[in-house]
Amino acid sequence: MFYHVQTLQFEAKPDGPDPAFAKRLQEVLGGKWGELTVALQYLQQGWNCRMPGKYKDMLLGIGTEELAHVEMICTMIARLNEGAPLSVQEAAVSDNPMLAAIYGGSNPQHVINNGGGGYYQDSSGVPWLGAYTTSSGNLMADFHLNATAEMQGRLQVARLYNMTDDPGVKEMLRFNLARDHLHQQQWLAAIEQLKADGLEDLPVPEAFPNETEQNLDFAVQYMNCSDGPAAGDGPWASGPMPDGSGRDFSYEESPQPHGDRPVLPPGDPRLYGTPKPDMAPDNP
Amino acid sequence: MFYHVQTLQFEAKPDGPDPAFAKRLQEVLGGKWGELTVALQYLQQGWNCRMPGKYKDMLLGIGTEELAHVEMICTMIARLNEGAPLSVQEAAVSDNPMLAAIYGGSNPQHVINNGGGGYYQDSSGVPWLGAYTTSSGNLMADFHLNATAEMQGRLQVARLYNMTDDPGVKEMLRFNLARDHLHQQQWLAAIEQLKADGLEDLPVPEAFPNETEQNLDFAVQYMNCSDGPAAGDGPWASGPMPDGSGRDFSYEESPQPHGDRPVLPPGDPRLYGTPKPDMAPDNP
Amino acid sequence: MFYHVQTLQFEAKPDGPDPAFAKRLQEVLGGKWGELTVALQYLQQGWNCRMPGKYKDMLLGIGTEELAHVEMICTMIARLNEGAPLSVQEAAVSDNPMLAAIYGGSNPQHVINNGGGGYYQDSSGVPWLGAYTTSSGNLMADFHLNATAEMQGRLQVARLYNMTDDPGVKEMLRFNLARDHLHQQQWLAAIEQLKADGLEDLPVPEAFPNETEQNLDFAVQYMNCSDGPAAGDGPWASGPMPDGSGRDFSYEESPQPHGDRPVLPPGDPRLYGTPKPDMAPDNP
Amino acid sequence: MFYHVQTLQFEAKPDGPDPAFAKRLQEVLGGKWGELTVALQYLQQGWNCRMPGKYKDMLLGIGTEELAHVEMICTMIARLNEGAPLSVQEAAVSDNPMLAAIYGGSNPQHVINNGGGGYYQDSSGVPWLGAYTTSSGNLMADFHLNATAEMQGRLQVARLYNMTDDPGVKEMLRFNLARDHLHQQQWLAAIEQLKADGLEDLPVPEAFPNETEQNLDFAVQYMNCSDGPAAGDGPWASGPMPDGSGRDFSYEESPQPHGDRPVLPPGDPRLYGTPKPDMAPDNP
Amino acid sequence: MFYHVQTLQFEAKPDGPDPAFAKRLQEVLGGKWGELTVALQYLQQGWNCRMPGKYKDMLLGIGTEELAHVEMICTMIARLNEGAPLSVQEAAVSDNPMLAAIYGGSNPQHVINNGGGGYYQDSSGVPWLGAYTTSSGNLMADFHLNATAEMQGRLQVARLYNMTDDPGVKEMLRFNLARDHLHQQQWLAAIEQLKADGLEDLPVPEAFPNETEQNLDFAVQYMNCSDGPAAGDGPWASGPMPDGSGRDFSYEESPQPHGDRPVLPPGDPRLYGTPKPDMAPDNP
Amino acid sequence: MFYHVQTLQFEAKPDGPDPAFAKRLQEVLGGKWGELTVALQYLQQGWNCRMPGKYKDMLLGIGTEELAHVEMICTMIARLNEGAPLSVQEAAVSDNPMLAAIYGGSNPQHVINNGGGGYYQDSSGVPWLGAYTTSSGNLMADFHLNATAEMQGRLQVARLYNMTDDPGVKEMLRFNLARDHLHQQQWLAAIEQLKADGLEDLPVPEAFPNETEQNLDFAVQYMNCSDGPAAGDGPWASGPMPDGSGRDFSYEESPQPHGDRPVLPPGDPRLYGTPKPDMAPDNP
Numbered sequence A, B, C, D, E, F: 001m002f003y004h005v006q007t008l009q010f011e012a013k014p015d016g017p018d019p020a021f022a023k024r025l026q027e028v029l030g031g032k033w034g035e036l037t038v039a040l041q042y043l044q045q046g047w048n049c050r051m052p053g054k055y056k057d058m059l060l061g062i063g064t065e066e067l068a069h070v071e072m073i074c075t076m077i078a079r080l081n082e083g084a085p086l087s088v089q090e091a092a093v094s095d096n097p098m099l100a101a102i103y104g105g106s107n108p109q110h111v112i113n114n115g116g117g118g119y120y121q122d123s124s125g126v127p128w129l130g131a132y133t134t135s136s137g138n139l140m141a142d143f144h145l146n147a148t149a150e151m152q153g154r155l156q157v158a159r160l161y162n163m164t165d166d167p168g169v170k171e172m173l174r175f176n177l178a179r180d181h182l183h184q185q186q187w188l189a190a191i192e193q194l195k196a197d198g199l200e201d202l203p204v205p206e207a208f209p210n211e212t213e214q215n216l217d218f219a220v221q222y223m224n225c226s227d228g229p230a231a232g233d234g235p236w237a238s239g240p241m242p243d244g245s246g247r248d249f250s251y252e253e254s255p256q257p258h259g260d261r262p263v264l265p266p267g268d269p270r271l272y273g274t275p276k277p278d279m280a281p282d283n284p
């Protein structure tokens, strides 16, 4: 259950309007790697977590904080949209190329649909999608996803930081950068803790009975299907594998097929495919 | 540029039909973490890679291999769909609950749309989406994503392995499990190599001028917004941060807001929002 | 900013497993009219609300409560999924048609992707979409949407109530029905209050300068474009309009066009449309 | 069954080109609240209506008219797109900021995909979605949705009216505003008629057996989960409920959880979640 | 502008209920190749058609008829859904595998969302998408699309015909098959007429100045990038091209690249990509 | 199985940057008719093809080539994005309307998400969708789709050719135009070959037992549901049908319904629709 205080976690007040930046800022609200994704993903992982204790508590703790980030960015967007030029005529007034750039670079739905406010869409106006979150039930797999989510998110915020001169916007983004920094660190620390607690190891899932992986070569051999010769120079093509198995990577420069050339059966005649049933060649 | 041989990378031949499993197998063809995702993601990262050499070569090498996995699974799906019951009447014949389960558990589009073949949809029939791939231009962020992609993928294949008794299907899935095992290892090795080459470090992006992150506390302090007390027990709430900065995590059990209670301006009167312009309260 | 307590707002514990009902219950978690929609919609309207005070406070108050409903239903889904048959073989065991029905009626992604947990998808497995929420900036328009959202939601829960015999599930659904009942009432009360406060009236937006609606007949005349004669019998085809304008509805049984038969210009020749430029007929 | 006349219901002829406005006008063709939504929604509700007579006839009558609105707006868009600048070079010619604004503010797909014509997308270019329509089978719930659809639609048209100076465009939009005005009134009148006919009352669905809603307090008590104190000042927090039940709203400023702190079972070991089966804590 | 009569174009009355077939029938209502697609596509092409006369008239004539097909199928779906089992318990009653198959094979949204009626979704429950229609402005390209749409549609209906024994359903589907037959023929006839009228020829668009296609070999040479040797046996690899140019196809069994090995520039340092700016290798 | 060479099939190097054109070029990478669609569609048809030999070989051959086109366009986009203005301030510098147009006309996700690279989205930024491809199992239906795909694709490329002055871009597009020209020809040749081989004829599917199409008139009669009288002038309204059946098209100017006015049953009372069960009128 949740409680809300209307005071923002951190200030979200621009020094002036910039509807074109408001459009761009949507990416970190409703984009694939935006605040809504991490908020709903961490909460979902927390609710689905089958182990009471520190992991579940952290997932719910950070997930709840991320809701506050959605709130901050939505507020910032509404403030940046003040003074959006409503028409080409307004945009073109007095031969001002900045207004033209703002008009072309702004999001029409911000005014037509939202009356100036923010929404759950990305910087192209594409709606946020439930498929952006993952909660697999395996914490090792999910913590790696959470770590990259914070990396992708911090990268996007750092780029946005370079797309504005507004001191108020930059102030808020510095806060977001700091939190994304922290959260990266936390998920990486949690990955190590999972190993220390003996809960999961590599490869994920460790519990899959590897003795049944009869094709052992396939588990170590890099098959270079492109013609870049340097692919063999990395630590992924020779030397010990990081799974602690004692096995070494190997490198195959000319990978060959190991299967057959498939021939499909002619299909149910009631589906009217090609070939017609009476002319189907002999198929295995 | 690509070349194709029709021989499969590994055999994809079931011992018998199972249209209900064919539906489930779509998840690893056209689902968020399926083979199409990793194929197109690694290729996209390779094409967009701005550094010739071993990283680019590996991205294109593995990405090209993944196309062969799409092909194998698509072939397997077509073969599993042989003998799909076309109607309730067929499904209910001779009081056979297995046929009823198969009918209910199969994907109608496999027969109606595809004539029995596979397509780029997940196990619910939801189409694959271009937004499933990411190519950020920052290899550290992307390699973490690639590692989790292989973990999520291997996890799904391991679960599917437990959903069938068909020896031919299990044979193919063991191959996929082995390759997913290998690829996990490779992305993790590549992450270490990026650090060793001095190309990127934590937090991503390392190059963002941290001196401008004036709110240093925000970069170390875990704010526990949920009431799970064990959240403070993990290595993410105290002790050294993994970024090598020498700073320690700290823990705040009662996190407080640092911003103001926002009041939005009344808005452009031409947008007809609430309140009407003439009754707008004084807003800052 | 948000705070979370792990205790549920109301109990979410089934008496036994029912993976097929778990699939159906997703509709009120991640469907168009589900709990995630109302949670994110009310919060968005609250954040974008330009009038401090009772309306904004209520939007944020109810929106925050709805997050607790997402949590309850996600928890219920995880519990209902216990014991999902993983294969046709399990489903068909001992000639048990109930297991066959459960297998066919369950959601494969619940096990393959989520390890048994819930996600932000509807009962077909279609991901939740950011476009499901609306925050127009006009409270009258939005409160009508909120009222119908609670009606659609309560209707769906009432139907689901009839699809299960599980006492624990029914207990939770009665709670949801009661809250949906209350929330319907609240949005309807808020609509009346908006009028009483002089903030908005009909038609929305009232402030649009009606004197410029020169085609006054078009604002009162029902044009019956279908051949159902009873359409003229309702209070929408004669008698006073509810907008208090003193005007009466009128009824036109044989509506006629008021425009021209459009002829489009031949188009930019660089777009290679039909007809080719040199053969374009004379167009106005 | 339908018949079509090529003459438009109302004139759709701009005085001049404006490709940037053409992009914006797509919102009311293929946006969530656009003409295609109301056309297909009312028809769907009419086709699914289980009561012959005035309601069904009106649904089909208005739905059919809305198809004419899609046609008018599509025609207007094609005409507004005449003279779209095809390149930056054209847009930048003679230092004209208006052309730059038009180029940036136009929709590339209008020319690349459609040869200048309209399509079923919104003002961001996001395709129209079947999930935008609802036909629940309960007319009270659906008429409330229809009323808000006309409100949201009229609001968007009124905003668009302020984004253009073109007399021909404004002439058409005035027609649309008048029809949206009328349709708002009609759905509100129909809501009252449903009550008068005894077909449905509040809460929707009235027929759900409220005696089984054992948690009566939950049906009247506003739980204020945000810290805005004015939420208690509205008629939704005290005084009689509009459902005619004679009950009063009540207000709870410090809402408490009524459930337990959930602990999930460890899960099927064949799903490889966390924790591993052999280390799962005792779970209820 | 449109007019509607409530009488169906053809009877849509099943002899009995079949909720599982109702789910499947959604494919030809709201699937990619369903009736809604062709209705909205032909109308869109008609509205955007820049040439008054027979082509525009036919597009609007057939498009309008297709709306009647949507209506018929929606009606059929509502009737087929009568008697849907609402729960596993109902489905499993009296050990009846047919009910189990129906339950598993039915669409939960038909009852939960629609009260038994149809909607604009496909047979997986995925919403119809505006991107399914195309109106390019070039009639030759679009008529080929229309022809394949009728082929795909007739194919799907023919398959559905084999999935039911219900005489009433089969009666309606025969009508649809006949209309799809006719419409295929009509679009193919229209393609020939476009050529006869000199409006367009091959390749589409014919008007593109081929003299600027300096790489003439690329316009005739089949490059076989797969290892299937029979690809060279078809009329697409030798002999005259159908464009009447007098040129012959040619066949290249070992196609070679004609470009360079691309090296991308290091990128704007403010985007924090890999490599870091100061370590970027020399790039052309 | 696939092999990749890093050398491009054809050069993809612009003479200078143009981020606004990069946005537009996305249409032919990740749009409905872009290179990714044809690549994945032809491969899917090839993998699902049930007839070994020339058709399967060609499908896989052309499909594999199309992957090279995705690669070329992705590379071109990355190069065109060099020098994208990151902010309004940069765009407005020195009163340069070209920069303003570029800023407004560029895709923010190219920089924020991709670090300048390309992705699988269209020119509006809408993600590519698995539903864009079709593989029906009937080669006649699919080859018609493939032919129109190349027509739509070549049309879009020809339009893009007119939207740039850059010699390097035009050079690459000429290559694409030539390949699209060739591929159109090839699919048309393959259609004729299918007929010559006796594999399929019109109407698709020819094998559907037409003797059961008892409503023969419906298979020949054009019903003109719009009021355009010229619709009767085309070869689709009189004269021989192209299916070789010897039958003639006929023309009906005033098409009439052939069904009944449907009345739906009142519905399951547990779904709470309108009317309530006890007031349901007598329904057939």
Ligand SMILES: [Ca+2]
Pocket: A035, A038, A066, A069, A179, A180
């Ligand atoms: Ca965050």
Ligand SMILES: [Ca+2]
Pocket: B035, B038, B066, B069, B179, B180
């Ligand atoms: Ca793989």
Ligand SMILES: [Ca+2]
Pocket: C035, C038, C066, C069, C179, C180
């Ligand atoms: Ca709720």
Ligand SMILES: [Ca+2]
Pocket: D035, D038, D066, D069, D179, D180
């Ligand atoms: Ca309208």
Ligand SMILES: [Ca+2]
Pocket: E035, E038, E066, E069, E179, E180
């Ligand atoms: Ca049809």
Ligand SMILES: [Ca+2]
Pocket: F035, F038, F066, F069, F179, F180
């Ligand atoms: Ca191509």
